[in-house]
Amino acid sequence: xxxxxxxxxxxxxxxxxxxxxxxxxxxxxxxxxxxxxxxxxxxxxxxxxxxxxxxxxxxxxxxxxxxxxxxxxxxxxxxxxxxxxxxxxxxxxxxxxxxxxxxxxxxxxxxxxxxxxxxxxxxxxxxxxxxxxxxxxxxxxxxxxxxxxxxxxxxxxxxxxxxxxxxxxxxxxxxxxxxxxxxxxxxxxxxxxxxxxxxxxxxxxxxxxxxxxxxxxxxxxxxxxxxxxxxxxxxxxxxxxxxxxxxxxxxxxxxxxxxxxxxxxxxxxxxxxxxxxxxxxxxxxxxxxxxxxxxxxxxx
Numbered sequence: 001x002x003x004x005x006x007x008x009x010x011x012x013x014x015x016x017x018x019x020x021x022x023x024x025x026x027x028x029x030x031x032x033x034x035x036x037x038x039x040x041x042x043x044x045x046x047x048x049x050x051x052x053x054x055x056x057x058x059x060x061x062x063x064x065x066x067x068x069x070x071x072x073x074x075x076x077x078x079x080x081x082x083x084x085x086x087x088x089x090x091x092x093x094x095x096x097x098x099x100x101x102x103x104x105x106x107x108x109x110x111x112x113x114x115x116x117x118x119x120x121x122x123x124x125x126x127x128x129x130x131x132x133x134x135x136x137x138x139x140x141x142x143x144x145x146x147x148x149x150x151x152x153x154x155x156x157x158x159x160x161x162x163x164x165x166x167x168x169x170x171x172x173x174x175x176x177x178x179x180x181x182x183x184x185x186x187x188x189x190x191x192x193x194x195x196x197x198x199x200x201x202x203x204x205x206x207x208x209x210x211x212x213x214x215x216x217x218x219x220x221x222x223x224x225x226x227x228x229x230x231x232x233x234x235x236x237x238x239x240x241x242x243x244x245x246x247x248x249x250x251x252x253x254x255x256x257x258x259x260x261x262x263x264x265x266x267x268x269x270x271x272x273x274x275x276x277x278x279x280x281x282x283x284x285x286x287x288x289x290x291x292x293x294x295x296x297x298x299x300x
Contacts, residue, residue: 071250096140157203158260
């Protein structure tokens, strides 16, 4: 596993395990509170939030804590990281966040085609186009944010069956979308949405010659930004050494994109291209790609 990356960054593996355990325990406590709340007949008299708002907060807390635990677990327990991400994805999806669809697809368990078709319909409506399948239903508020649209397009592009069946529809939407040239920040690294959008378009195109290299180039740029963020976080010795710095040591976006690219282009092809990119990066910048590749190979 990738524990040697933790050692290279000066992080104690045992401390990282403790942090992961704490985050998962917090998530489980929140999940139990959610279960009790949903089983109760009525909210407590002092409750100022509406029942649905309270459920939303509890689901969001659980999803976020599980995602954060997973970004640490990627370094020492691939199976645990995968389990945490899938559970996190289920709560994100309950709150209608397409990020959950992205996580599920990256971990090899994409939503049903019916769910995908409805998501494509909603994406079309949000781009002022007729829904191709005619069943968009109500548009979730979360999906009106460009960032969630990017995660949806990535999930579709990284699912071979979807890219092949609905690729023409999705490519048309993607090419006409303002997100194609957008600068809205996405994910922990604040990556401009245009980069996510272009990655998704290459996944949808499925060109085994140019696609892997294009995706790898984007991943290299994201990894260089990752290295800068980690270097800044390491300045605060106390927070960094206690695995408490406000930065993701394991980048979920890079991990998910690598997994989707492996699914779309194959592990051998994508692995070879990423190894070529690795040679041009610093050891710290190589970390998220190498960790992601280990996780991706385990989800084929």
